[in-house]
Amino acid sequence: MKIGCPTEIKPQEFRVGMTPNAAQEAVAHGHDVIIQSGAGLGAGFEDAAYEAAGAKIIDTAEEVFATADMIVKVKEPQAVERKMLREGQLLFTYLHLAPDPAQTRDLLESGCTAIAYETVTDDRGGLPLLAPMSEVAGRLAPQVGAYTLQKANGGRGVLMGGVPGVGPAKVLVIGGGVVGTHSARIAAGMGADVTVLDRSLPRLRYLDDVFGDTFNTGYSSAGLLAEHLEEADMVIGAVLIPGAEAPKLVRRDQFPSMKPGAVLVDVAIDQGGCFETSKATTHADPIYEVDGIMHYCVANMPGAVARTSTIALGNATMPFMLALADKGWKQACADDPHLLNGLNVHAGQLTYYAVGKALGIDVISPQMLVKG
Ligand SMILES: NC(=O)C1=CN([C@@H]2O[C@H](COP(=O)(O)OP(=O)(O)OC[C@H]3O[C@@H](n4cnc5c(N)ncnc54)[C@H](O)[C@@H]3O)[C@@H](O)[C@H]2O)C=CC1
Ligand SMILES: CC(=O)C(=O)O
Numbered sequence: 001m002k003i004g005c006p007t008e009i010k011p012q013e014f015r016v017g018m019t020p021n022a023a024q025e026a027v028a029h030g031h032d033v034i035i036q037s038g039a040g041l042g043a044g045f046e047d048a049a050y051e052a053a054g055a056k057i058i059d060t061a062e063e064v065f066a067t068a069d070m071i072v073k074v075k076e077p078q079a080v081e082r083k084m085l086r087e088g089q090l091l092f093t094y095l096h097l098a099p100d101p102a103q104t105r106d107l108l109e110s111g112c113t114a115i116a117y118e119t120v121t122d123d124r125g126g127l128p129l130l131a132p133m134s135e136v137a138g139r140l141a142p143q144v145g146a147y148t149l150q151k152a153n154g155g156r157g158v159l160m161g162g163v164p165g166v167g168p169a170k171v172l173v174i175g176g177g178v179v180g181t182h183s184a185r186i187a188a189g190m191g192a193d194v195t196v197l198d199r200s201l202p203r204l205r206y207l208d209d210v211f212g213d214t215f216n217t218g219y220s221s222a223g224l225l226a227e228h229l230e231e232a233d234m235v236i237g238a239v240l241i242p243g244a245e246a247p248k249l250v251r252r253d254q255f256p257s258m259k260p261g262a263v264l265v266d267v268a269i270d271q272g273g274c275f276e277t278s279k280a281t282t283h284a285d286p287i288y289e290v291d292g293i294m295h296y297c298v299a300n301m302p303g304a305v306a307r308t309s310t311i312a313l314g315n316a317t318m319p320f321m322l323a324l325a326d327k328g329w330k331q332a333c334a335d336d337p338h339l340l341n342g343l344n345v346h347a348g349q350l351t352y353y354a355v356g357k358a359l360g361i362d363v364i365s366p367q368m369l370v371k372g
């Protein structure tokens with residue numbers, strides 16, 4: 001198979017879909033790997049490293065899209081990239097379709113087959129291709145939140161760990177999955193007083209067993225959330241209902257009850273965000289204010305630490321990328337129901353229920369497509 005990897009073009013996105021190690025494995029499996037010149041530079045990978053791995057370097061994204069049977073990326077295809085996708089071509093990347101009707105329409109019109117990293121599953125109930133970036137974004141969230149809390153950046157002027165004689169910042173983490181757990185660990189490590197809310201009791205038990213007194217846990221009811229909101233210096237939004245639009249858990253009419261200059265970091269923004277006032281921002285202009293409450297809503301947070309993120313993502317995607325290349329999407333998905341869960345679009349039809357429900361579009365069963 002011809003596997004193509006273009007340079008990411010989303011603003012300030014420095015990750016790349018394939019590392020030289022991934023390229024080397026694909027070449028060893030007998031595939032042709034085509035990398036756009038400079039695609040790896042933001043993550044510290046020179047063209048020469050890909051060439052040494054056996055990949056071919058070509059100049060433009062147009063050539064990559066025109067040549068490849070499978071496109072491997074990081075971020076959802078941007079409008080100009082969507083125009084280059086064609087019928088029968090396989091796209092393997094993050095998509096986040098539920099809050100994005102324009103992208104969904106374009107992918108359906110292109111006739112391509114699109115597998116979304118964020119809905120591939122594993123047999124422990126996890127999302128193995130979302131997890132590495134959730135680990136990164138989770139660890140970044142208290143860092144960017146702490147910066148936003150500084151007075152010059154619009155925040156309340158509170159130091160995460162406090163100092164002797166002055167108490168620490170109060171950090172509320174909503175959602176105790178991968179993002180939430182990593183956020184809570186780092187915020188607690190910075191000395192903050194941290195509470196994690198989740199609505200899964202097994203998850204709360206796990207957090208309590210593993211982390212003990214490092215942070216507090218609570219069941220995520222509207223009432224408890226409102227109580228914690230009044231006290232919080234920083235709120236990290238980390239909920240997920242897989243594939244679906246994020247539930248709005250904090251409303252604008254609650255802001256008057258909050259501390260002026262408190263900071264909301266909405267990591268769940270790529271699924272539409274879990275605060276009513278969230279709108280996606282970029283690394284170039286990440287922070288805005290609504291009614292005295294600061295918001296950080298960057299939808300590709302891991303792009304800020306592109307080298308760590310690219311290697312972590314590549315470690316997770318490599319076996320799936322190889323299965324797709326070795327067997328073709330249909331056989332690979334027939335053999336692995338977890339990869340089939342990643343199928344969102346095929347030949348003009350939507351194949352992921354939560355996306356169809358969010359956008360009011362009919363969905364066909366992915367199982368039917370791979371049968372027989
Ligand atoms: N902005 C960015 O750059 C990035 C965003 N993300 C996003 O972060 C979000 C979280 O991802 P993960 O932690 O990997 O998901 P996860 O599935 O590991 O955790 C989500 C948690 O939310 C909980 N939850 C669901 N509804 C809830 C509610 N009403 N109240 C409290 N908890 C609730 C679930 O029980 C689960 O424990 C996703 O939307 C993901 O796409 C992930 C990586 C990067
Ligand atoms: C998960 C995701 O969308 C990202 O890493 O950008």
Ligand SMILES: [Mg+2]
Binds near residue numbers: 094270299300301
């Ligand atoms: Mg994202």
